[in-house]
Amino acid sequence: MTSTESAEGPGLAERLERMRAGIADAARRADREPDDLTLIVVTKFHPASLVRELSALGVRDVGENRHQEAQAKAEELSDLDLRWHFVGQLQTKKARQAARYAHAIHSIDRERLVDALADGDREIDAFVQINLTDDPGRGGAAPDEIEALAERVLESPTLRLRGVMAVAPIEEEPARAFARLRGYSDRVRTLAPNATAISAGMTHDYAEAIAEGATHLRIGTAITGKRPEHG
Numbered sequence: 001m002t003s004t005e006s007a008e009g010p011g012l013a014e015r016l017e018r019m020r021a022g023i024a025d026a027a028r029r030a031d032r033e034p035d036d037l038t039l040i041v042v043t044k045f046h047p048a049s050l051v052r053e054l055s056a057l058g059v060r061d062v063g064e065n066r067h068q069e070a071q072a073k074a075e076e077l078s079d080l081d082l083r084w085h086f087v088g089q090l091q092t093k094k095a096r097q098a099a100r101y102a103h104a105i106h107s108i109d110r111e112r113l114v115d116a117l118a119d120g121d122r123e124i125d126a127f128v129q130i131n132l133t134d135d136p137g138r139g140g141a142a143p144d145e146i147e148a149l150a151e152r153v154l155e156s157p158t159l160r161l162r163g164v165m166a167v168a169p170i171e172e173e174p175a176r177a178f179a180r181l182r183g184y185s186d187r188v189r190t191l192a193p194n195a196t197a198i199s200a201g202m203t204h205d206y207a208e209a210i211a212e213g214a215t216h217l218r219i220g221t222a223i224t225g226k227r228p229e230h231g
């Protein structure tokens with residue numbers, strides 16, 4: 001054990017550094033520029049103090065998946081220059097509130113949510129979330145709903161369509177699932193040539209996501225450490 005490591009292993013700065021190096025490696029292997037990738041550190045269940053530490057380490061993009069928790073942290077940390085990415089299921093009745101702090105919403109999965117977000121006064125980056133499983137209970141729109149949903153976002157006065165988002169199914173090779181996502185991204189780009197973003201890749205599958213064109217990586221545990229106990 002070195003002096004910078006505790007009994008629990010490397011600290012936050014080192015875990016962040018290792019992840020940045022891992023992302024740069026995966027980018028080079030895929031013949032891509034690390035600068036074209038956005039690292040979003042998912043801080044759900046961790047206290048605002050950890051987000052503050054991350055900010056001091058140069059992190060600008062943070063992700064949350066529960067509205068109340070995200071709202072409270074965004075408020076507490078409003079002195080920092082952070083971009084809040086909402087990556088979880090968003091209830092229609094919470095949409096308006098989320099629109100006040102969210103820089104981006106990665107979980108646009110139904111037209112009603114698009115409509116609920118339409119009357120805010122800030123522009124928000126929107127990612128259409130696609131369900132890569134056959135289970136309609138998982139998050140995301142079904143692949144046959146992609147075009148209608150993307151069109152709806154394009155008509156919205158407040159949402160700016162950036163691209164697609166997905167979580168790899170547990171029961172499938174991530175590389176195969178992300179290859180399918182890339183095809184869905186192509187479909188969205190036929191409607192909206194500027195919607196080139198692909199939000200994909202988490203702690204255990206970010207390299208596969210990068211190989212399949214991911215532009216926005218949502219990384220939690222590898223950087224933040226294990227999430228505190230929650231119910």
Ligand SMILES: *Cc1c(COP(=O)(O)O)cnc(C)c1O
Nearest residue numbers: 042065087202203218219220221
């Ligand atoms: C929690 C979460 C992540 C980060 O997951 P890790 O495996 O901890 O990296 C990414 N995306 C979504 C939608 C999440 O809910």
